[in-house]
Amino acid sequence: MTRAQRMLLKQRLRRFAVHAASHTLCLPVAISCLFPLGWMVSSSLKTQQTVFTDFSPVPVPAHVGNYLLAWTKGRFGMYFLNSLGYTFMTVLGVLILSSLAAYAFSRFAFRGSGFLHKLLLSTMLVPIPGAFVALYILLTQFGLIDQGAGEFLPRLGYILPQINGGLPFGIFIMKPFFDAIPKELEESAKVDGSGVLGVFWHIMLPLAKPALAVVALSTTLAAWNEFLLAYLVFSRHELMPLQRGLLAFQGAHLTDYSLLMAGMVITILPVVVIYLVMQRYIIQGITAGALKG
Amino acid sequence: MALRKQSVVPYLFIIPALVLFSVFSVYSFSLLTYLSLFEWDGVSPIKQFVGLGNYWSVVMHDAVFWRSFWQAGTITAMALAFQNSLALILALTVNRRIRFGTFYRTLFFLPPILSEIVVGLIWAWIYDGNYGIFNECLKALGLGQFARSWLADPKTAITAVAVIHMWKGFGWGFVIFLAGLQTIPQELYEAATVDGANAWLRFRHITLPLLMPVGVVVSVLTILGTMQIFALIMATTQGGPAFHTEVPITRIMASLLGSSRLGYACAQGIVFGLILLAVSLLQMRLSRGMNRATA
Numbered sequence: 001m002t003r004a005q006r007m008l009l010k011q012r013l014r015r016f017a018v019h020a021a022s023h024t025l026c027l028p029v030a031i032s033c034l035f036p037l038g039w040m041v042s043s044s045l046k047t048q049q050t051v052f053t054d055f056s057p058v059p060v061p062a063h064v065g066n067y068l069l070a071w072t073k074g075r076f077g078m079y080f081l082n083s084l085g086y087t088f089m090t091v092l093g094v095l096i097l098s099s100l101a102a103y104a105f106s107r108f109a110f111r112g113s114g115f116l117h118k119l120l121l122s123t124m125l126v127p128i129p130g131a132f133v134a135l136y137i138l139l140t141q142f143g144l145i146d147q148g149a150g151e152f153l154p155r156l157g158y159i160l161p162q163i164n165g166g167l168p169f170g171i172f173i174m175k176p177f178f179d180a181i182p183k184e185l186e187e188s189a190k191v192d193g194s195g196v197l198g199v200f201w202h203i204m205l206p207l208a209k210p211a212l213a214v215v216a217l218s219t220t221l222a223a224w225n226e227f228l229l230a231y232l233v234f235s236r237h238e239l240m241p242l243q244r245g246l247l248a249f250q251g252a253h254l255t256d257y258s259l260l261m262a263g264m265v266i267t268i269l270p271v272v273v274i275y276l277v278m279q280r281y282i283i284q285g286i287t288a289g290a291l292k293g
Numbered sequence: 294m295a296l297r298k299q300s301v302v303p304y305l306f307i308i309p310a311l312v313l314f315s316v317f318s319v320y321s322f323s324l325l326t327y328l329s330l331f332e333w334d335g336v337s338p339i340k341q342f343v344g345l346g347n348y349w350s351v352v353m354h355d356a357v358f359w360r361s362f363w364q365a366g367t368i369t370a371m372a373l374a375f376q377n378s379l380a381l382i383l384a385l386t387v388n389r390r391i392r393f394g395t396f397y398r399t400l401f402f403l404p405p406i407l408s409e410i411v412v413g414l415i416w417a418w419i420y421d422g423n424y425g426i427f428n429e430c431l432k433a434l435g436l437g438q439f440a441r442s443w444l445a446d447p448k449t450a451i452t453a454v455a456v457i458h459m460w461k462g463f464g465w466g467f468v469i470f471l472a473g474l475q476t477i478p479q480e481l482y483e484a485a486t487v488d489g490a491n492a493w494l495r496f497r498h499i500t501l502p503l504l505m506p507v508g509v510v511v512s513v514l515t516i517l518g519t520m521q522i523f524a525l526i527m528a529t530t531q532g533g534p535a536f537h538t539e540v541p542i543t544r545i546m547a548s549l550l551g552s553s554r555l556g557y558a559c560a561q562g563i564v565f566g567l568i569l570l571a572v573s574l575l576q577m578r579l580s581r582g583m584n585r586a587t588a
Contacts, residue, residue, distance in 0.1 A: 018389070019391055019392070021395075022391045025382070025383070026383065026386060026387065026393075029395075029402070030397055030400040033401060033403050033404055033460075034400060034403075036415045036416065036460075036496075039415070039418075039419060040415045040418075051424075052423075052424045053384045054387050057425065069587060072402075096309075097310045097313065100310065101309075101310040101311075102305060103306060104302075104303040104304075104306035104307045108302065108303035108306075110300060110303040110304065113303070116311065117325075118310070120307075120310060121313055123314075123318055127518070128322065129520070129521050129562075129565055129569045130325065130559075130561075130562025130564075130566035131318075131322065131325075131561055131562075131566070132562070133315065133325055133528070133558050133561075133562035134321035134324055135321055137321070137324055137328060137393070137555060137559075138316075138317070138321040138324060145469055158441045160317065161317050162317060163313060164313045164316075164317040164573070165312060167310055167313065167314065171310070185370065191443035196302055225314065225407070225408035227408065227410055227523075227524040227527070228524065228542075229411065229521055231527070231546075236311065241410050243410045245457070246376045246410050246411070246414060247410060247527060247528065263503055264411050264414060264415065266409055268407055268411055272403070272407075273404070274439060275403070275406045276399070279402075279564060282406070283402065284396075286405075287468060287469055287472040290510055290511070291472065291510060293512050
């Protein structure tokens with residue numbers, strides 16, 4: 001073996017050792033991320049009796065019917081539709097309001113623009129953890145808390161604070177994006193006779209799609225997973241979103257673990273699918289929000 | 294001239310956001326401050342003015358509330374020590390462009406996208422004293438004498454909750470550390486290698502100082518996030534056994550919904566908010582100082 005060959009071998013061995021060490025560290029952690037989810041799916045496919053006695057990871061036969069039961073008898077279908085509605089309205093509200101505001105901050109010079117911009121972002125830079133107490137009192141005052149009658153007001157009382165909560169992040173992401181779009185594009189549209197709203201709607205928003213996607217996905221995750229506000233606002237099952245419904249179900253059927261697990265799989269399925277498809281935008285949103293300084 | 298004609302237009306664009314913000318942030322916050330000066334059950338037409346009395350009671354006499362701070366602080370300390378170092382080590386490892394790096398990133402970030410309720414309920418089932426898979430595994434390993442009802446035992450409850458919290462959170466820190474690492478210019482490492490710096494020296498003098506600001510951000514967000522832990526507690530212990538996992542928000546909820554002491558809940562909320570505000574202001578100061586030091 002020549003000296004060069006020996007060097008090469010040493011280098012290869014070293015690289016192999018580094019890789020082996022890396023995977024020895026990462027693989028168990030990765031498995032630990034998956035195991036609880038796998039166990040949840042496995043438990044959701046057992047019967048109400050075997051869920052306590054059968055510790056096999058892949059139950060035979062698999063009781064897929066649990067999902068139908070959870071959807072109907074467990075009322076997870078109802079919770080699911082509620083969550084879908086709340087999340088959709090929240091995302092829509094955040095997208096419209098924050099893109100409008102971000103566009104104004106980006107394109108117009110007007111009195112107070114600097115102050116108002118800082119003000120609207122302030123709740124993101126300086127979090128107010130006691131704010132939910134204030135929100136509860138405010139919603140009670142406005143009759144936007146579920147008090148056993150009426151559907152519209154409590155639903156509104158659940159959606160509006162979430163839109164307000166998502167605004168700072170939306171403006172924070174959208175404004176720099178608008179800033180980067182060359183002004184000439186609008187000028188030519190104005191020459192063609194488009195109004196301000198027309199330019200915004202037909203030129204700017206389509207160009208801002210990547211930023212809209214980041215905001216939409218972050219807001220979707222936050223709204224779908226929201227619990228604290230739902231806990232404050234809702235008392236009737238008919239209005240509850242999934243996260244609140246899960247606790248309500250658990251309270252009412254303490255030992256019905258297989259149906260509970262089926263309900264949990266139903267709850268996370270949309271989020272996991274969106275995550276696997278749109279991972280890039282979601283991680284972009286997370287890092288942009290954290291590394292804002 | 295064009296500007297003058299447009300002068301009302303920009304306000305039309307921001308008014309919807311501004312209205313929402315004024316009502317749900319500005320007005321609600323003023324209401325919070327105002328009501329904290331009263332003894333009020335939320336229903337009765339009479340509010341009794343007590344000045345700073347509620348604050349006095351919160352600060353001087355509410356032992357359970359301060360204990361809840363201590364307990365949330367315990368979880369926070371564990372998260373700072375274990376969750377963040379695991380996140381950093383994994384980020385440093387995956388940043389070496391090992392095979393399956395994307396695969397690992399996808400899995401590590403899976404727990405953070407799930408809701409605290411779902412994560413709490415899964416783990417409550419795993420930890421279950423009678424039927425949980427965790428005890429079953431201990432028995433299989435011959436460690437059956439340690440089997441217990443992890444979330445219902447006062448000795449283990451808080452640690453068991455902390456483990457769930459860290460399981461859910463480390464992937465988030467990992468992603469942010471990884472993003473931070475990727476902003477460090479590769480040329481720095483190349484230049485240092487040419488100058489004969491070994492791996493440890495490169496880590497010590499390039500990676501560590503340049504990653505420090507990210508470390509501060511991750512630490513502060515860990516503190517803020519963990520001190521505000523709530524849904525996870527509701528899905529696992531609900532503050533039990535016997536107050537052992539009570540945290541500030543469960544205590545505020547108890548005043549707000551349980552005993553209907555609204556004024557008192559406001560004061561608790563403000564004290565809680567001010568303490569966390571101090572933490573985030575400290576962070577801003579720290580990271581500003583550090584930016585100046587590295588610039």
